[in-house]
Amino acid sequence: MTSRDRFLSALACQPLDRPPLWVMRQAGRYLPEYRALKAKSSFLEMVKTPALAAEVTLQPLRRFPGLDAAILFSDILVIPEALGQPYAFRDTGGIEMARRIETRAQVDALAPVSAVPERLSYVGDTLALLKKELAGEKMLLGFGGSPWTLATYMVEGGSSDDFERVKLLFYTDRATFDALLEKLTAALIVYFQMQIAAGADAIQIFDSWGGIIAGPDYEAASLQWIRRITAALPPDFPVILYAKGTAPHLTDQAFSGVRAVSVDWTNDLAIVRRTLPANIAVQGNLDPVLMQTTPDIVAREAGRLLESLRDTTGHIFNLGHGITPQAKIECMQALVDTVTTWK
Numbered sequence: 001m002t003s004r005d006r007f008l009s010a011l012a013c014q015p016l017d018r019p020p021l022w023v024m025r026q027a028g029r030y031l032p033e034y035r036a037l038k039a040k041s042s043f044l045e046m047v048k049t050p051a052l053a054a055e056v057t058l059q060p061l062r063r064f065p066g067l068d069a070a071i072l073f074s075d076i077l078v079i080p081e082a083l084g085q086p087y088a089f090r091d092t093g094g095i096e097m098a099r100r101i102e103t104r105a106q107v108d109a110l111a112p113v114s115a116v117p118e119r120l121s122y123v124g125d126t127l128a129l130l131k132k133e134l135a136g137e138k139m140l141l142g143f144g145g146s147p148w149t150l151a152t153y154m155v156e157g158g159s160s161d162d163f164e165r166v167k168l169l170f171y172t173d174r175a176t177f178d179a180l181l182e183k184l185t186a187a188l189i190v191y192f193q194m195q196i197a198a199g200a201d202a203i204q205i206f207d208s209w210g211g212i213i214a215g216p217d218y219e220a221a222s223l224q225w226i227r228r229i230t231a232a233l234p235p236d237f238p239v240i241l242y243a244k245g246t247a248p249h250l251t252d253q254a255f256s257g258v259r260a261v262s263v264d265w266t267n268d269l270a271i272v273r274r275t276l277p278a279n280i281a282v283q284g285n286l287d288p289v290l291m292q293t294t295p296d297i298v299a300r301e302a303g304r305l306l307e308s309l310r311d312t313t314g315h316i317f318n319l320g321h322g323i324t325p326q327a328k329i330e331c332m333q334a335l336v337d338t339v340t341t342w343k
């Protein structure tokens with residue numbers, strides 16, 4: 001069975017001998033071969049050069065052939081950039097956006113949605129290269145940020161600790177907030193359609209900051225926009241929704257038109273599996289910090305997670321968030337070995 005078939009079967013919640021495995025942000029800084037490329041080109045140069053972006057995408061699969069999926073090497077923030085709000089990395093860590101979006105006039109001055117596919121054509125070119133290279137063997141994942149998560153960066157002007165500006169906009173000027181989210185939703189729809197046309201087998205939406213909204217406002221601030229996106233994509237096209245810190249909303253997420261819900265490590269995945277509808281796959285959810293321990297500990301904890309889901313269907317093995325730069329190669333190897341040899 002190819003990795004791609006295994007992944008698609010898991011998304012369809014069909015029985016499998018073992019779950020498929022992939023890791024978010026896998027091309028990240030923990031791989032020496034990534035750091036070697038990064039020494040020659042900036043992150044954004046690599047993202048915008050299809051041959052380089054494809055190469056970085058494939059690096060984890062070359063080192064760990066047991067991985068079942070490749071995730072496009074890019075960033076969620078290419079959407080604000082395509083809309084006219086570029087970004088950079090702060091020397092002290094985190095993201096710095098050019099300007100802050102604070103007024104309705106600034107929202108209206110963003111680039112038209114019709115400009116997005118052309119400005120991000122390098123993403124389509126990268127996916128097309130990958131599609132060819134993977135030859136249908138491995139799953140090819142496209143992705144983007146959720147409208148809410150992108151809005152946090154755009155309104156805060158970068159990474160934030162308290163998210164006060166975006167929350168204040170939500171509570172005090174809902175018309176401007178909605179105009180921004182509508183714009184982002186429309187841009188993401190054309191962006192995902194382009195990724196699908198270029199060969200993405202599934203799309204993962206990152207609602208990384210979904211967990212900072214007041215519970216009763218999750219629908220208005222985030223989930224309703226995600227639902228609009230899934231409704232606009234081809235029926236049956238698989239969308240995976242990752243959100244951090246949103247355990248109370250898992251059932252609502254499962255009914256948002258997605259095929260899989262990806263959860264952080266604070267959830268007990270076996271309980272999530274029992275709670276969500278049987279036709280919705282679950283993805284996750286080892287604590288990424290385990291990748292900084294030892295191969296024995298990783299094997300033990302991965303085995304424990306697998307055991308807790310024995311005889312269930314619809315599980316895609318993953319970490320509960322992205323892999324960190326401090327992750328050890330030997331821990332990643334232990335994870336791949338444990339999942340791929342599990343009986």
Ligand code: CP3
Binds near residue numbers: 089
């Ligand atoms: O596996 C992959 O490499 C896929 C590519 C990918 C990246 N970012 C590459 C990246 C994906 C799927 C993302 C998603 C992303 N980007 C999210 C959602 C996922 C999550 O982490 O919750 C978010 C919030 C971003 C925005 C972003 N980009 C942040 C917060 C950072 C870290 C900044 C810092 O100072 O650490 C980035 C940078 C980034 N994106 C790197 C990579 C490989 C590191 C760049 C480098 O230093 O080489």
